[in-house]
Amino acid sequence: MSVLLEMKDIQKSFYGNPVLHAVDFSLEAGSVHALMGENGAGKSTLMNILIGIHKRDGGTISIDGQEVEIDSPAVAQKMGIAMIHQELSTVVEMSVAENIYLGREPVKHGLIDYKQMYQQTEELLQMLHIHLNPRTKMGRLRVADQQLVEIAKAVSQNARILIMDEPTSSITDREVENLYNIIRDLKKSGTGIVYISHKMDEVYTITDKITILRDGESIATWNTQEATHDMVVKAMVGRELTEQYPKRESKIGEPILELKHLTREGEFEDISLTLHRGEILGLVGLVGAGRTETVQALFGVTKIESGEVFLNGKKVEIKKPIDAIKNGIAYVTEDRKGEGLVLPMSIAHNTTLPSMQELSNKVFIKSLEEKTKTEKILSELKVKMASSKLAVKNLSGGNQQKVVLAKWMMKDPDVIIFDEPTRGIDVGAKAEIYKLMNEFVAKGKAIIMISSEMPEAMGMSDRILVISNHKLSGEFNRDEFSQDSIMTMAMRYM
Numbered sequence: 001m002s003v004l005l006e007m008k009d010i011q012k013s014f015y016g017n018p019v020l021h022a023v024d025f026s027l028e029a030g031s032v033h034a035l036m037g038e039n040g041a042g043k044s045t046l047m048n049i050l051i052g053i054h055k056r057d058g059g060t061i062s063i064d065g066q067e068v069e070i071d072s073p074a075v076a077q078k079m080g081i082a083m084i085h086q087e088l089s090t091v092v093e094m095s096v097a098e099n100i101y102l103g104r105e106p107v108k109h110g111l112i113d114y115k116q117m118y119q120q121t122e123e124l125l126q127m128l129h130i131h132l133n134p135r136t137k138m139g140r141l142r143v144a145d146q147q148l149v150e151i152a153k154a155v156s157q158n159a160r161i162l163i164m165d166e167p168t169s170s171i172t173d174r175e176v177e178n179l180y181n182i183i184r185d186l187k188k189s190g191t192g193i194v195y196i197s198h199k200m201d202e203v204y205t206i207t208d209k210i211t212i213l214r215d216g217e218s219i220a221t222w223n224t225q226e227a228t229h230d231m232v233v234k235a236m237v238g239r240e241l242t243e244q245y246p247k248r249e250s251k252i253g254e255p256i257l258e259l260k261h262l263t264r265e266g267e268f269e270d271i272s273l274t275l276h277r278g279e280i281l282g283l284v285g286l287v288g289a290g291r292t293e294t295v296q297a298l299f300g301v302t303k304i305e306s307g308e309v310f311l312n313g314k315k316v317e318i319k320k321p322i323d324a325i326k327n328g329i330a331y332v333t334e335d336r337k338g339e340g341l342v343l344p345m346s347i348a349h350n351t352t353l354p355s356m357q358e359l360s361n362k363v364f365i366k367s368l369e370e371k372t373k374t375e376k377i378l379s380e381l382k383v384k385m386a387s388s389k390l391a392v393k394n395l396s397g398g399n400q401q402k403v404v405l406a407k408w409m410m411k412d413p414d415v416i417i418f419d420e421p422t423r424g425i426d427v428g429a430k431a432e433i434y435k436l437m438n439e440f441v442a443k444g445k446a447i448i449m450i451s452s453e454m455p456e457a458m459g460m461s462d463r464i465l466v467i468s469n470h471k472l473s474g475e476f477n478r479d480e481f482s483q484d485s486i487m488t489m490a491m492r493y494m
Contacts, residue, residue, distance in 0.1 A: 001031055006062045006065075007059065008060050010024075010025075011058035011059055014394065020042045023042065023213065034209065035194055038426040040396045052071060052072045052075050063079060079160075080158070080160035082162050084165060088150060088337075090138045090146050090149065097117050097135065101120070132148070142287065151167060160190070164193060166423075169424050172286060180206055198427060210222050250462050252277070253277030256276060256415060257275040259273050261306065262306075268467070270471060271471075278445075280441055281465065282465070283295070284451070284464050284490060286491075293470075295331065298329070299324045301321060311329075330413040347378070347392045374388055378402075401422075409436070414445050420452060421451070463478065464486060
């Protein structure tokens with residue numbers, strides 16, 4: 001296969017902080033090349049240079065052997081480079097079709113030809129086996145469906161070089177297999193694909209080569225079939241990880257939270273559960289089953305139409321998130337950019353946002369106390385940053401997720417709801433978050449964890465409840481865990 005792309009000696013710094021040190025990366029036509037590394041290793045920065053978002057400080061980029069300058073995303077697009085971003089960049093008030101062809105709308109007599117645009121979108125979605133209405137507003141779609149639209153948008157550009165940054169982070173197993181088929185078709189047409197993922201099974205299934213970045217440096221490149229799991233992990237983190245899911249001795253205490261017959265029409269029906277102190281309770285189900293909708297209602301994001309909530313045996317009314325927070329419940333959302341962070345705000349202010357009452361004298365913020373507590377929790381979570389004064393939008397996706405965790409850990413709640421807590425996070429950071437979760441419940445507190453990764457749900461949970469088509473369909477204690485049995489319950493009411 002011919003070399004389609006070659007990036008040599010790429011260097012980049014932000015605010016005097018070097019993030020890429022002479023990185024080399026190449027991509028062959030008709031191949032899939034995995035780019036792996038811990039959060040903050042430099043993967044997104046390297047790809048943002050390739051698509052013209054950032055300007056490199058040094059090094060060269062060549063396409064088909066010719067050195068090129070990529071000054072903007074528009075230039076990258078003209079050169080046949082497209083990217084599916086991990087963090088969705090959809091326009092929620094526009095339709096699916098308008099998002100796919102934004103800036104490339106078909107025109108007739110000087111006006112946008114909506115009829116043609118909707119027809120082209122319908123044909124594209126059918127080709128990709130994506131079952132969505134082109135006229136539906138993006139804001140009405142699930143995160144998983146928005147991800148599929150982003151994939152369709154990239155494919156519609158007929159790119160020669162396609163960058164996929166965590167493309168399966170929000171989609172179901174069935175949709176993942178469909179994505180693999182799309183990738184195989186693109187390979188046959190000669191498209192070169194850069195595949196950024198922390199999911200080892202995906203990398204071994206769909207890629208031809210693997211390149212590892214660590215701390216802004218190129219560490220190794222292998223043919224995928226030659227790289228063992230241990231080789232990849234050690235190259236990524238610079239050490240061996242002995243346990244994927246750290247062991248702990250579960251000391252399950254008395255009930256801390258009880259839900260009785262919670263219902264919200266069309267989203268969840270007759271949900272009853274009991275959460276105990278010292279327990280991690282896994283909530284498992286297919287995308288759209290009603291898991292996120294249930295915990296959002298518990299946190300006061302949406303209204304509980306019927307049913308009761310009890311904390312420490314006392315009935316409580318939760319109508320708004322502030323009610324949940326006052327009752328010691330925290331919620332780590334799956335959509336960190338849209339719901340978990342204020343992107344233009346500093347890392348420090350995002351971290352202390354729920355704790356402002358405790359960190360102020362009702363007139364002024366206690367700046368020294370804020371700084372001390374912020375630096376302590378961010379250090380414990382190993383957030384990679386030049387300064388906590390920087391806007392949180394400048395962090396990598398994984399480090400942004402750590403800031404979301406940090407703000408709730410600082411609040412010291414009794415119950416934390418984790419919705420896809422390690423989505424888009426590397427293996428080293430996952431181990432750190434699992435350790436923090438274990439330490440949290442060891443204090444006699446409790447966790448509800450939604451995870452679409454079955455090994456994670458089984459590895460971290462003391463007990464698993466399964467939701468199928470908005471209803472509870474099964475319950476498993478740790479000694480009863482079986483992927484087949486859990487998936488059978490997930491399909492029970494479909």
